[in-house]
Amino acid sequence: MGQDQTKQQIEKGLQLYQSNQTEKALQVWMRVLEKTTDPAGRFRVLGCLITAHSEMGRYKDMLKFAVVQIDTARELEDPDYLMESYLNLARSNEKLCEFQKTISYCKTCLNMQGTTVSLQLNGQVSLSMGNAFLGLSIFQKALECFEKALRYAHNNDDKMLECRVCCSLGSFYTLIKDYEKALFFPCKAAELVNDYGKGWSLKYRAMSQYHMAVAYRKLGHLADAMECCEESMKIALQHGDRPLQALCLLCFADIHRSRADIQTAFPRYDSSMSIMTEIGNRLGQIQVLLGVAKCWVIQKELDKALEGIEKAQELAEGLGNKLGLLKLHCLCEGIYRTKGQQRELRDHVVKFHECVEEMELYCGMCGESIGEKNNQLQALPCSHFFHLKCLQTNGTRGCPNCRRSSMKPGFV
Numbered sequence: 001m002g003q004d005q006t007k008q009q010i011e012k013g014l015q016l017y018q019s020n021q022t023e024k025a026l027q028v029w030m031r032v033l034e035k036t037t038d039p040a041g042r043f044r045v046l047g048c049l050i051t052a053h054s055e056m057g058r059y060k061d062m063l064k065f066a067v068v069q070i071d072t073a074r075e076l077e078d079p080d081y082l083m084e085s086y087l088n089l090a091r092s093n094e095k096l097c098e099f100q101k102t103i104s105y106c107k108t109c110l111n112m113q114g115t116t117v118s119l120q121l122n123g124q125v126s127l128s129m130g131n132a133f134l135g136l137s138i139f140q141k142a143l144e145c146f147e148k149a150l151r152y153a154h155n156n157d158d159k160m161l162e163c164r165v166c167c168s169l170g171s172f173y174t175l176i177k178d179y180e181k182a183l184f185f186p187c188k189a190a191e192l193v194n195d196y197g198k199g200w201s202l203k204y205r206a207m208s209q210y211h212m213a214v215a216y217r218k219l220g221h222l223a224d225a226m227e228c229c230e231e232s233m234k235i236a237l238q239h240g241d242r243p244l245q246a247l248c249l250l251c252f253a254d255i256h257r258s259r260a261d262i263q264t265a266f267p268r269y270d271s272s273m274s275i276m277t278e279i280g281n282r283l284g285q286i287q288v289l290l291g292v293a294k295c296w297v298i299q300k301e302l303d304k305a306l307e308g309i310e311k312a313q314e315l316a317e318g319l320g321n322k323l324g325l326l327k328l329h330c331l332c333e334g335i336y337r338t339k340g341q342q343r344e345l346r347d348h349v350v351k352f353h354e355c356v357e358e359m360e361l362y363c364g365m366c367g368e369s370i371g372e373k374n375n376q377l378q379a380l381p382c383s384h385f386f387h388l389k390c391l392q393t394n395g396t397r398g399c400p401n402c403r404r405s406s407m408k409p410g411f412v
């Protein structure tokens with residue numbers, strides 16, 4: 001298969017893919033991969049296969065194609081191709097929750113001497129790196145990366161990237177419990193979709209709606225949460241977007257749990273868990289197990305709760321997800337207090353505080369914790385973040401954590 005035919009067949013696959021005939025598109029692309037004699041065409045078709053497998057949640061296949069793509073890029077001896085393929089490798093690892101690897105491949109990307117074309121990828125590299133830091137609960141570094149990604153998006157007028165960063169910022173603020181910001185950023189993403197997204201894939205709309213749903217639930221606006229989550233799920237089902245389906249099911253379950261409707265929550269947690277397991281989203285599995293454990297606690301089935309917590313703890317330790325561990329210790333504390341088991345209770349209190357220390361989850365101004373309850377936060381340009389009220393009453397000294405920057409609020 002020569003250059004022209006390769007190009008034509010890739011295009012044919014794209015059209016099939018865009019009209020939701022995913023399996024047919026994959027067949028066409030796989031044939032190109034097998035038959036083409038054009039290395040640049042091979043590189044492109046691998047890119048298509050990587051994107052498609054990512055969207056379907058087939059992350060292990062995504063990783064396999066990314067590795068082949070790197071070899072192809074080396075053959076082509078083109079720095080732009082090489083950087084793009086390393087970004088794909090980083091992303092595959094991010095999806096598989098291999099956060100340390102993600103960060104190291106992102107650093108490889110950023111150190112590459114590409115041309116201006118590949119410099120435009122820096123924003124996406126920063127986003128992926130930020131997501132990985134978030135998975136490891138290294139919050140300041142995550143925020144630094146998101147801010148960088150946002151700057152690239154603005155400088156290159158890249159609205160799609162901006163939209164994705166806003167969704168990640170939604171996750172960030174959900175985790176450290178500034179629920180106003182957790183809602184603000186996904187709303188901003190939804191606005192971008194409305195204003196610029198006519199030609200975009202619907203997944204951007206679905207993604208922003210999902211993140212809005214999460215924030216609405218945390219704020220206690222359950223009807224709004226339900227509406228956004230339903231909208232997101234509808235698109236996820238139409239597109240066979242398994243990863244998003246799993247997240248929506250988790251969100252539905254959490255909404256029902258918030259309504260104390262445990263019987264409706266359980267089957268949704270189960271469905272979410274089976275997809276999370278199938279696609280290998282271990283971070284998602286921790287969330288599901290946490291939700292289920294909270295349901296058991298509500299039903300006063302403490303031993304069943306502890307069973308799930310143990311599984312979640314193993315996963316969180318494996319991933320290096322410290323915030324997950326913190327939440328689990330917190331839940332255990334309550335359970336052992338109820339059971340009156342003092343020794344276990346003390347163990348978990350100690351471990352809980354170790355997690356807080358490690359994540360530096362306290363405000364450098366008042367010394368109080370961050371992320372324990374809903375609190376308004378503000379980041380400085382150095383990406384250190386504080387209680388908003390502490391910054392407002394603190395005058396104009398430099399950042400109390402690093403002392404290096406002005407007190408002007410950063411824009412995330």
Ligand SMILES: [Zn+2]
Nearest residue numbers: 363366387390
């Ligand atoms: Zn404070």
Ligand SMILES: [Zn+2]
Nearest residue numbers: 382384399402
């Ligand atoms: Zn600072």
